[in-house]
Structures are given as C-alpha cells and as structure tokens.
Amino acid sequence: MDRNLINLALVVGILFVITACVCRSDRDQKPASPTPEKSASSSTPAEKEKPNTGKEKIKDEGDFVVDHVDVENPKYADIDREVREEKLLEKAADQLNKALILPHDITLRTKDCGEINAFYDSNDPTVTVCYELMEHFYQVFRSSGLSDDRAYEKMFDAVRFVFLHEIGHALIDTYKLPVTGNEEDAADRASAYINLEELGEDGVNAVFAAADAFAIESKRRTNGRQDLADEHLLKEQRFYNSLCMIYGSNSAKYENIVIKGYLPKERAVRCENEYQRTSDSWRNLLQPWRKD
Ligand SMILES: [Zn+2]
Numbered sequence: 001m002d003r004n005l006i007n008l009a010l011v012v013g014i015l016f017v018i019t020a021c022v023c024r025s026d027r028d029q030k031p032a033s034p035t036p037e038k039s040a041s042s043s044t045p046a047e048k049e050k051p052n053t054g055k056e057k058i059k060d061e062g063d064f065v066v067d068h069v070d071v072e073n074p075k076y077a078d079i080d081r082e083v084r085e086e087k088l089l090e091k092a093a094d095q096l097n098k099a100l101i102l103p104h105d106i107t108l109r110t111k112d113c114g115e116i117n118a119f120y121d122s123n124d125p126t127v128t129v130c131y132e133l134m135e136h137f138y139q140v141f142r143s144s145g146l147s148d149d150r151a152y153e154k155m156f157d158a159v160r161f162v163f164l165h166e167i168g169h170a171l172i173d174t175y176k177l178p179v180t181g182n183e184e185d186a187a188d189r190a191s192a193y194i195n196l197e198e199l200g201e202d203g204v205n206a207v208f209a210a211a212d213a214f215a216i217e218s219k220r221r222t223n224g225r226q227d228l229a230d231e232h233l234l235k236e237q238r239f240y241n242s243l244c245m246i247y248g249s250n251s252a253k254y255e256n257i258v259i260k261g262y263l264p265k266e267r268a269v270r271c272e273n274e275y276q277r278t279s280d281s282w283r284n285l286l287q288p289w290r291k292d
Contacts, residue, residue, distance in 0.1 A: 058288060062102035064093040067126070069111045076112045076131040083110055096167070101289045106170050118162045120169035127166045134159055137213060144216050157209030160202070161242075164191035177285050184232045185241070192245040193282040196275075204246060211242035240267060248275025 066089040071080045083089065089108050106125045113130035120127050137158045141151035168190025172179055179186050191210075195203030218235040227234060233241070243263045247254045248271030258268045 058101055059103065060101040060291075062104040062106065064096040064102070065105050065107055066090050066093050067107045067109050069109060071112045071131070072114075073112045079131055079134075080110070080112075092163075099291060100171075100286070101291060102174060104174070106174065118159075118166055120166045120173070122169075122173045125170065125174065127163070127170055129159065129163055129166070133162065140213050140216050144212070154209045154212065157202075157205045158213045160199075160206035161191050161195060161210035164194050164206075167191075167194070171286070171289075175285070175289055182231065182233065188233075188238060188241060189245070189278045190282055192242065193279050196245060196249045197279060197283075207242050207246050211239050211246075214239035214242065240264075244268070244271040245275055245278065248272045249279075 068080075068084055068089075071077055089110060093108055104125065106127065109126055109128045110131065111128065113128065113132060116130065116132045116136040118127075118129045118133050134155060137155040138151050141154045141158075142148070146154065165187045168187035169183070171177065171190065172183060172186065192207050195206045197203075199206070214235040218239065223234055223236075232238070240263060243257050244267060247257045247263055247268055251268075251272055257263045258265060263271070
C-alpha cells in the first residue's frame with residue numbers, strides 16, 4: 001500500500017483541481033448551525049461586492065482556504081507530502097474561489113483521521129477528506145477485481161464525488177440554503193449536479209465510481225438497524241440514485257444503464273424529470289452566490 005500511496009498523489013491533482021467526493025459518516029459531525037458572524041473573515045468586503053439577482057448586494061467576505069496538518073500515521077506521510085508539494089488543495093480552493101462568493105472562510109483539509117471518513121464541520125467551517133477514505137476506496141475497487149492502476153483511477157473518481165458531497169453540506173450551511181428533505185441526499189444531489197454539469201467526463205466518471213463503490217459495499221453486508229436508522233440513504237439507494245442522475249442528465253448517451261439492466265425501467269422513466277428538477281434547484285440556489 002505504501003508504494004501505491006506515493007502513486008496516489010500523482011492522481012490527486014486531477015481530483016482536486018477538478019474538485020470532487022461519498023462521505024461515509026459525516027453523521028458524526030454536529031448538525032449545521034450557521035454562525036456566519038462568528039467566522040466572518042477579515043478580508044476586504046467593499047471591493048468584492050456582487051449583485052444578488054439585482055435585488056441586493058452580497059458581500060464576498062471569505063474564501064476557500066487550505067490548512068495543512070501533519071499526519072500522525074507515517075503510513076500516509078508520502079501522500080501527504082505530495083499533496084503539499086503539488087498544491088492540490090490550493091488548486092481546488094482556487095477553482096472554488098473563482099466560482100463562488102463566500103460570507104466567511106471555509107477551510108479545505110486532507111489528513112489522516114484515524115477513521116475512514118470525510119466530513120464538513122460547521123462549527124469551524126472545514127471540509128476534511130481523510131487519507132483513510134482514499135485507501136478504503138482503493139481497497140473496495142481492488143476487492144472487486146480491478147487492477148492496481150484501475151483501482152487507483154476509480155478511487156480518485158469516487159473521492160471526487162465525496163469531496164463535492166461535503167462541499168454540498170458546506171454550501172447548504174454557509175448560504176443557509178433551504179433543504180426540505182434529507183440533507184445527506186441533498187448533498188449527494190449537489191455532488192451529482194456539480195459533477196455532471198460542470199466537470200464533463202471527469203464528473204460522469206466520479207458519479208459512476210461512487211455508484212460502483214456503493215454497489216460493491218452494499219454486497220458486503222446486510223443492512224441492519226443502524227443502517228436503516230442512519231440519516232444517509234442505504235448504499236443500495238445511493239447506487240440507484242447515482243445512476244438515475246447520470247441517466248437523467250442524458251438518457252440517449254447513457255441508455256446502456258437501462259438497456260443492461262443496471263437501473264430498472266420503472267425508475268428510469270422518471271430520471272430525466274428528476275435530474276432536471278435537481279439541477280434547476282441547485283442552479284437557482286447557487287445563482288446569487290456565483291461570481292459570473
Ligand atoms: Zn454527508
């Protein structure tokens with residue numbers, strides 16, 4: 001694994017430049033409790049003002065910022081060093097800052113966490129992707145029979161979906177966006193929307209990889225009481241939802257998803273409308289915060 005972790009860094013660049021993420025258990029984090037006053041940054045607001053759909057001014061008082069933390073497990077030292085040297089987080093932050101206004105800073109961080117996880121912490125606005133999660137995805141794809149190289153490739157695709165899932169939580173909290181359903185599902189939809197609308201084939205690959213990971217993991221165990229009670233949807237549901245988003249984004253291009261039986265026809269016929277509603281909703285919700 002150590003050798004591979006060195007290779008891993010080479011691909012992380014693609015991941016974060018394009019920005020990407022399947023949070024496994026950000027349920028551990030406290031519920032969103034927006035306190036923008038507390039965390040408002042000291043940046044200069046006056047020169048960053050932008051019209052809010054012509055009705056009011058929204059001040060750009062924050063940025064996505066990078067915070068590097070020393071790894072505790074030497075196993076991840078190589079990948080951590082590469083992340084720093086290649087400025088992968090800085091490049092991701094730059095992409096996000098070019099696109100979105102923020103009322104306060106949001107920190108982006110990769111580190112070893114002692115657990116397989118990725119999460120958004122609203123108390124100290126931070127999106128964290130754990131190296132253990134990357135390793136987990138690699139092992140998931142390797143267990144399905146993929147080659148070493150292919151497993152690494154798909155690992156980064158899946159992490160791209162997870163990363164953007166966490167960004168979805170961050171945006172919901174930061175912008176105080178309305179969520180009338182399950183926020184975990186909304187974060188999945190945010191990731192699917194950004195991947196499929198903004199990132200081209202890389203984005204499609206991210207949602208496919210997440211779907212694959214959900215499918216592989218769901219076969220490993222039977223859902224128990226904790227799974228059924230969890231705020232995340234079941235992995236089986238996240239698998240079908242991911243496929244529905246891809247198919248719904250372009251039913252002609254991705255017809256094989258249905259033809260080959262991965263997505264039941266009874267669900268597939270609804271996916272174009274479902275995707276349209278999802279993408280329209282996220283587009284409208286983010287519009288006031290877009291820089292261009
Ligand atoms: Zn989540």
